[in-house]
Amino acid sequence: NAGVTQTPKFRILKIGQSMTLQCTQDMNHNYMYWYRQDPGMGLKLIYYSVGAGITDKGEVPNGYNVSRSTTEDFPLRLELAAPSQTSVYFCASSYSMFSGNSGVGAYGYTEAFFGQGTRLTVV
Amino acid sequence: DQQVKQNSPSLSVQEGRISILNCDYTNSMFDYFLWYKKYPAEGPTFLISISSIKDKNEDGRFTVFLNKSAKHLSLHIVPSQPGDSAVYFCAARGTYKYIFGTGTRLKVLA
Secondary structure (H helix, E strand, C coil), X not given: CCCEEEECCEEXXXXXXXXXXXXXXXXXXXXEEEEEECCCCCEEEEEEEEECCEEEECCCCCCEEECCCCCCECCEEECCCCHHHCEEEEEEEXXXXXXXXCCXXXXXXXXXXXXXXXXXXXX | CCCEECCCCEEEEECCXXXXXXXXXXXXXXXXXXXXXXXXXXXXXXXXXXXXCCCEEEECCEEEEEECCCCEEEXXXXXXXXXXXXXXXXXXXXXXXXXXXXXXXXXXXX
């Protein structure tokens, strides 16, 4: 059981280039998330998905795209890399028993499990 | 607008003493709160959680307290150990997603 796996671990991009950050989970979680962490800014949500074929924007979606064709995979696409996208990116997953339910107490969903992160530098 | 706030960016504590990390939130609809620990170059790892129907949850050296009227939660680590040195994130579960604070860097001095 590998949990949440992200690739690559490090990447340097030139301005205007594009790339896809890969994320896969083997826990059969229905919810998946992409966060970015900037120094002193905590974790900001980019996009999330509540199941295959369903995605929605988080706090900072501009410049990114996602897709969720399978339960396991949730790739994040950067189309035209900009220096402002220099950050550490984390993929996470969790399970909710009631799809679409924000949950009540500690029942019906798990905590979020995170991958190791991808450190991206745009120069 | 920051819905989950950790106002102390850093904290230093002597080994063996208590570490207290604080977190405030603004949305009274949040019903589940979590603490994560993060080491450099690793992803955050889950530490402990608490449901809004409780005011305290313990797991070994870690205790989380929730004060709903004040919209405040705290993480107590007793006794603190050098291996506890890390960044700690407070999080709240909102609709479909987890909302994180900015983190507190804990340094436990030997």
